[in-house]
Amino acid sequence: MRNSLIAAIMALGVALTPHLAQAQETIIRAHSVSTFGELKYPADFKHWDYVNPDAPKGGTFSTWGFGTFDSLTPYILKGNAAALSSVFYDTLMTGNLEEPDAMYGLVAESLEYPENREWVIFHMRPEAKFRDGSQVTAHDVVFSYEILRDKGTPSFKTTFQYFTGAEALDDFTVKFTFDPDGPLRELLMTAAGIPILSKAYYADRDFAESSLEPPMGSGEYDLLSVDPGRSVSYKRRDDYWAKDLPVSIGTNNFDILKVEYFADYTTAFEAFKGGAYDFREEYSSKVWATGYDFPALDKGWVIKESLPDGRPAGTQGFWFNLRRDKFQDPRVREAIGMAFNFEWSDKSLFYGLYERTDSFWENSDTLQAEGMPSEAELAILEPLRAYFPETVFTEPAYVPATSDPDTLADRRLLRRAGRLLDDAGWVVGDDGFRYKDGQKLTLEVLNDSPSFDRIINPYIENLNRLGIEATANRVDPAEAQEREKNFDYDMVTQRFSMSQTPGDELQQIFGSASANTPGSVNVAGLSNEGVDKLIRVIADAQSREELNVAVRALDRVLRAMHIWVPQWYKGEHNxxxxxxxxxxxxxxxxxxxxxxxxxxxxxxxxAQALKDAGAF
Structure with missing residues (x-):
């Protein structure tokens, strides 16, 4: 049995450390790690299969950002960090674009850990250097963990809640230890992904204060220029210490990465047509269907195409703020959701380009709940039954009702929504608005984009027809960012890209610990002990099949709770x-x-051909 285990470990490209006999436990030493041991690349791989190892270096990649920024410090609550400002930093290990749950050595050449993953030791490369030429050491890694935990965005406290310590065993060896009762499957990968900050750099600076000074990092890009709120550019470092590592070959090929900022989508698109930046992923169906007819496109200077998106489509929707008493009753939330006529919107506004989202893992055959719960799902859900709506067990996974595509006010659905509000005690008064205990039912939809008005305003009309005093409040991006940080809204649009290998990070979006933490991404303010327990089941899954079953169970529960009004998706990159x-x-x-x-x-x-043609 033991020889079989050792053979299996060796087959995965790992080794047993010399102190195995003394410790009486199997210690795995490897160049990489994955959630379930599924690794594509061996220790001697040359580069990722999907890159061009001979790709030329040079040129500029320019795109756009929405809103504004006033900081280059991405990991603190204060200020609004510029897009891509995490490029300054390296991590101990890095992922790739093929494997959703694998990490390979970057600053760390290798790692070792016991089978139960209660601790991990990273062996660092002495050649790793910060921008100023100083070495990246284990002391910097420990400092990074401690300063992010103590002064970083509040979400780091949740991220590190099962870490029990970090210590530098020597200058290039760092050890993390974890709570044995924590989600051990993935904690060492969380440690591997911590951005490495310079301890010396922050000896005379306050990490918690936002700044436009480029921070000291060991990453491949440094700051080229910054115009607060307008643009930011990063330049590739010729002296980047890791440029010849297998994880780097064929990547980061542009000399300059540039982001131009705009206050609204329409202005940004007009700027793209005028040549202000060179790459745009289009999220507006109207613009995609009707706007791409400008001269540069007709002449072939600009390319327009759709490419498949293999990821879960994300969780885009109107999110309720459950911290507000008026949204505590799920019947109220379900009724408000019924007033959004997606089918009319798709036909009248979206040119038939979208499909309705119903799952938090939409576009994933393995993670999206379907129909009635399976026996495997019920085995997880039944012990937690008291925490969830009964419909989780008695009805198929919730799917929004189909509305009339030809009439915004689908009276059939509005009548159903009205009955739900009646049952919840919100009755129509003499003035046509709904009241309960003398309080009027109001709803404000927070919005920071003029291009979204055409979507929100028809929704507001239907809500008013229900007797809800609903309003759309469009504010500037800076105000929206601040209000969202402090949960100052009734309803807000948000989209999350969900992992194909979800784990303990789901606490950030759905966990009780993050519900009232300023700056957290728990937009809904969801706080449910049963959901917390389900997230832990997901984090503790020992196989991909166990993970898939647990995620489908969580998806089913969240949908039954009506914590959002799902919007739409398209499984393509436009x-x-x-x-x-x-x-x-x-x-x-x-x-x-x-x-x-x-x-x-x-x-x-x-580029020369376009210049010769007079494109620029």
């Missing part, structure tokens, strides 16, 4: 870009991302 870029694939990008900033490259030949 992109347009100036024809100066090339990529290592044609029709099928890696399953986890397009990789436009990391694995595409700038073509001098194409």
């Amino acid at each position: 992109i347009a870009y100036l024809d100066v870029y090339e990529r290592p694939y044609t029709d099928n990008p890696p399953p986890l991302a397009l990789g436009e900033m990391s694995i595409w490259w700038y073509s001098e030949e194409k």
Whole structure:
């Protein structure tokens, strides 16, 4: 039995440490790690299969950002950090665009850990250097963990709640230990992904204060220029210490990454047509269907295409703020959801380009709940039955009712919604509005984009027909960011890209610990002990099949709770870009991302051809 175990471990490309006999436990030492031991690349791999190892370096990749920014410090609550400002930092290990739950050595050359994963030791590369030439040491890693835990965004406290310590065993060896009762399957990977900050740099600086000074990092990009609220540019470092590592070959090919900021989507699109930036992923169905007819596109200078998106489609919707008493009754939330006529919106506003979202893992055959709960799901759900709506057990996974696509006010559904509000005690008064205990039922939809008005306003009309005093409040992006940080809203639109291997990070979105933590991404303020327990089941899953079953159970529960009004999705990337870029694939990008900033490259030949044609 023991020889079989050792053989299995060796087959995975790992080894037993010399102190095995003394410790009487199997210690795995490896170049990489995954959630369930499924690894594609061996220790001697040369580069990721999906890159062009000979991709030329050079040129600029430019895109756009929404809103504003006033900081280059991405891991604190204060200020609004610029897009891509995490590029300054390396991590001990890094992932790729194929494997959803694998990490390979970057600053860490290797790692070792016991089978139960109660601790992990990372062996770091002495050649790793910060921008100023100083070495990246284990002391910097320990400092990073402690300062992020103590002064970083409040979400780090949740992220690190099962960490019991970090220590530098020597200058290039760091050990993390974990609570044995924690979700051990993935904690060592959380440690591997901590951004590494310079301890010396912050000796005379307050990490918690936002700043436009470029922080000291060991990453491949440094700051080129910054114009607060307008644009930010990063330059690739010629002296980047890891540029020849297998995880780096064929990646980060652009000399400059540039983000131009705009206050609204319409202005941003007009700027793209005018050549202000070169790459755009289009999220507006109206613009995609009607706006791409400008001269540069007609002349072939700009390329427009749709590419498949292999990820779960994300959780885009109108999210309720459950911290407010008026939304405590799920019947109220379900009724409000019924007033959103997606079918009319898709036909009248979206040009028939979208499908209705109903799952938090939409577009995933393995993670999305369907029909009645399976026996495997029930085995997880039954012990937690008291925490969940009874419909979890008695009805198929919730799917929004189909509305009349030809009439915004689908009277059939509005009548159903009205009965739900009646049953919840919100009755129509003489003035046509609904009241309960003398309080009027009001709802404000917070919005920071003029282009979203055309979607929200018809929804407001239907809510008013229900007797709800609903309003749309469009504010500038800076105010929206601040209000969202402090949960100052009734309802807000938000989208989360969900992992194909979800784990304890779900606490950040759905966990009780994050519900009232300023700056957290628990937009709904969901606080339910049963959900917390389900997240733990997911985090503790020992196989992918166990994980899939547990995620489907959670998806079923969340949908039954009506914590959001699901919007729409399209399982494609709609992109347009100036024809100066090339990529290592044609029709099928890696399953986890397009990789436009990391694995595409700038073509001098194409750029010259466009110049010769008078494009710029």
